[in-house]
Amino acid sequence: MPSISERFVERRGEGRATLVPYVTSGFPSRSETVEVLTGLVEAGGDVLELGIPFSDPLADGPTIQDSTFRALEGGMTVEGTLEVLAEFRRESDAPIVLFSYLNPLLTYGLEAFLVDATEAGAQGLLLTDVPTGADPQVEDAILDSALDLIRLVAPTTRPDRASAIAAQGQGFLYYISRTGVTGAREALAADLEEEVRVLRAAVELPVAVGFGISTPEQAALIGGVADGVIVGSALIQALDEGGPDGGRAFLATLRLAMDQESTQRELTYGP
Amino acid sequence: MENEGERFGPFGGRYVPETLISALDELTAAYEEATTDSTFRQELDLLLRDYVGRPSPLYRASRLEAHADGPPIFLKREDLNHTGAHKINNTIGQALLARRMGKRRIIAETGAGQHGVATATACALFDFECVVYMGEVDVERQALNVYRMELLGAEVKPVGSGTRTLKDATNEAIRDWVTNVETTHYIIGSVVGPSPFPRIVRDFQEVIGREAREQMLDRTGALPAAIVACVGGGSNAMGIFQAFRDEAEVELIGVEAAGEGLNSERHSATLAAGRPGVLHGAMSYLLQDSDGQVSPAHSISAGLDYPGVGPEHSYLKDTGRAQYVSVTDEEALEAFHTLSDLEGIIPALESAHAIAHVLKIAPEYRDRGPLLVCLSGRGDKDVKHVARIEERARYL
Numbered sequence: 285m286p287s288i289s290e291r292f293v294e295r296r297g298e299g300r301a302t303l304v305p306y307v308t309s310g311f312p313s314r315s316e317t318v319e320v321l322t323g324l325v326e327a328g329g330d331v332l333e334l335g336i337p338f339s340d341p342l343a344d345g346p347t348i349q350d351s352t353f354r355a356l357e358g359g360m361t362v363e364g365t366l367e368v369l370a371e372f373r374r375e376s377d378a379p380i381v382l383f384s385y386l387n388p389l390l391t392y393g394l395e396a397f398l399v400d401a402t403e404a405g406a407q408g409l410l411l412t413d414v415p416t417g418a419d420p421q422v423e424d425a426i427l428d429s430a431l432d433l434i435r436l437v438a439p440t441t442r443p444d445r446a447s448a449i450a451a452q453g454q455g456f457l458y459y460i461s462r463t464g465v466t467g468a469r470e471a472l473a474a475d476l477e478e479e480v481r482v483l484r485a486a487v488e489l490p491v492a493v494g495f496g497i498s499t500p501e502q503a504a505l506i507g508g509v510a511d512g513v514i515v516g517s518a519l520i521q522a523l524d525e526g527g528p529d530g531g532r533a534f535l536a537t538l539r540l541a542m543d544q545e546s547t548q549r550e551l552t553y554g555p
Numbered sequence: 556m557e558n559e560g561e562r563f564g565p566f567g568g569r570y571v572p573e574t575l576i577s578a579l580d581e582l583t584a585a586y587e588e589a590t591t592d593s594t595f596r597q598e599l600d601l602l603l604r605d606y607v608g609r610p611s612p613l614y615r616a617s618r619l620e621a622h623a624d625g626p627p628i629f630l631k632r633e634d635l636n637h638t639g640a641h642k643i644n645n646t647i648g649q650a651l652l653a654r655r656m657g658k659r660r661i662i663a664e665t666g667a668g669q670h671g672v673a674t675a676t677a678c679a680l681f682d683f684e685c686v687v688y689m690g691e692v693d694v695e696r697q698a699l700n701v702y703r704m705e706l707l708g709a710e711v712k713p714v715g716s717g718t719r720t721l722k723d724a725t726n727e728a729i730r731d732w733v734t735n736v737e738t739t740h741y742i743i744g745s746v747v748g749p750s751p752f753p754r755i756v757r758d759f760q761e762v763i764g765r766e767a768r769e770q771m772l773d774r775t776g777a778l779p780a781a782i783v784a785c786v787g788g789g790s791n792a793m794g795i796f797q798a799f800r801d802e803a804e805v806e807l808i809g810v811e812a813a814g815e816g817l818n819s820e821r822h823s824a825t826l827a828a829g830r831p832g833v834l835h836g837a838m839s840y841l842l843q844d845s846d847g848q849v850s851p852a853h854s855i856s857a858g859l860d861y862p863g864v865g866p867e868h869s870y871l872k873d874t875g876r877a878q879y880v881s882v883t884d885e886e887a888l889e890a891f892h893t894l895s896d897l898e899g900i901i902p903a904l905e906s907a908h909a910i911a912h913v914l915k916i917a918p919e920y921r922d923r924g925p926l927l928v929c930l931s932g933r934g935d936k937d938v939k940h941v942a943r944i945e946e947r948a949r950y951l
Binding site for chain 1: 558560568570573574575716717723832846847848
């Protein structure tokens with residue numbers, strides 16, 4: 285099974301950006317989640333983010349909030365998410381990053397969760413509400429586990445702090461494209477390309493960009509400057525409208541646009 | 556450690572999205588600077604005196620003490636502040652901080668509407684843009700305060716997600732802050748949220764305790780045997796407790812909302828029935844289910860209807876320095892009437908919880924010395940809500 289960073293290296297070797305789709309576990313329903321995940325792999329998803337639903341998703345915009353509430357109403361839990369993951373693992377070796385708020389994991393028991401999530405087949409863990417340095421005990425436990433600790437850098441992060449975050453991070457560095465919560469946006473931040481270039485030059489980890497990426501054009505643009513492209517809310521919308529097939533079809537359009545962009549670049553600049 | 560933020564024992568911290576870290580650093584620095592700047596303190600003190608109306612009186616409620624068969628009972632009259640509650644002590648202080656940081660857009664969350672009104676008031680005074688997030692349920696039960704905020708020039712944004720109360724209004728305020736952090740200051744209304752908010756709000760509310768301490772010594776020559784205050788997030792309690800914390804002989808009693816009873820699952824008694832967890836940026840006691848999802852809270856009082864509690868209260872509970880009890884909707888409603896009848900003071904339903912507990916314990920304190928109660932707000936905002944509840948009961 286490839287690790288998260290191996291998957292990024294592999295794609296980079298092919299001259300392509302890594303595509304990282306986010307879905308909420310239990311959305312649109314628990315029974316469809318495995319099908320959603322396998323569909324995303326077929327559509328060209330390289331590393332998958334699987335969100336554990338939480339009652340108070342304060343880093344998320346309306347689309348992911350809604351998917352979260354519906355997943356909870358459907359009975360999804362931390363345990364249920366690990367079961368879904370284990371089922372998926374029997375069908376695919378695509379790396380999975382679990383995406384969670386801290387509280388459900390504290391209730392489950394962090395140490396137990398790290399062991400069980402690894403056993404279920406996760407490769408990484410991203411905690412939205414535990415920024416670098418916020419809880420050394422929690423952070424050390426994850427760093428000591430088999431899971432990669434995925435770290436985020438925001439546009440408001442000072443350069444010295446960004447370096448410290450990158451030094452702690454594993455797998456890839458998640459760059460938040462703009463201040464704000466998750467959610468599809470029509471336009472990307474004006475200085476995004478430049479900021480990603482600066483960050484990439486400063487850190488060794490591959491840099492993936494997320495928040496607000498919703499169209500093939502945006503994915504191609506980001507794929508041209510970053511190592512990875514993360515898409516969440518727009519994919520959730522597609523799943524809501526078209527179920528697992530709708531999600532797969534939507535992600536395929538991003539994949540295609542990103543790959544065409546990289547071919548274009550090679551033709552223009554040489555490999 | 557700087558990045559970890561301030562903790563009270565294991566509680567507190569900074570459990571927020573990365574985007575907010577720089578703003579929390581900026582706020583911490585601005586606050587440190589302000590506390591060492593004598594002009595800041597002078598300006599705040601002047602506003603508290605001339606605008607808020609401080610010091611608030613300490614009133615001896617003789618008829619209440621006769622009725623309760625208790626010791627002297629003193630009410631710290633935060634209900635007499637401008638805007639009708641203790642909340643303005645904090646909003647004026649934080650507005651001064653926002654001005655220092657050059658931020659002219661203010662956001663706030665509100666439950667009962669008292670903090671929203673106090674924030675809108677400070678924003679009118681300082682000519683700031685003001686957006687207040689309020690759960691749809693609370694917009695309904697505190698309609699008068701919504702109009703009051705609008706009169707003051709604030710925009711009230713109803714929040715329809717989750718339980719549609721204070722918890723969700725707070726989520727939405729944090730989302731706004733994450734989005735507009737470069738131009739906006741978040742005036743959080745209680746001793747909750749990520750560090751440094753719990754300390755800043757406590758410090759701005761400590762004026763309640765400082766005054767009360769001086770007034771008690773002046774009037775009785777002694778400190779009270781116990782201090783009683785209601786606890787939702789816990790800002791009025793923290794403010795009055797803080798000035799007496801080092802006096803080991805003064806008991807500190809926080810009163811939470813037991814709603815329809817602690818066994819009913821319809822209550823807001825976080826410290827009595829919750830367990831430690833993380834919500835709204837801090838580690839603290841939390842009402843939650845077996846999967847770590849936050850449980851909906853309930854109280855007749857919108858200001859206490861919150862599944863979390865300030866992290867420093869969690870610390871005071873675990874260290875035993877303060878004790879936390881709870882009072883049901885029914886008991887609070889009865890106390891609401893008792894104080895109105897006997898003293899001509901209509902208390903906020905939040906503060907009525909503190910009065911209800913005082914009525915219960917007064918006889919035990921007869922020979923132990925006076926009780927000091929924080930009457931955190933006035934009940935004008937609740938009159939319509941109470942009338943509706945009681946009419947229903949009468950005609951059912």
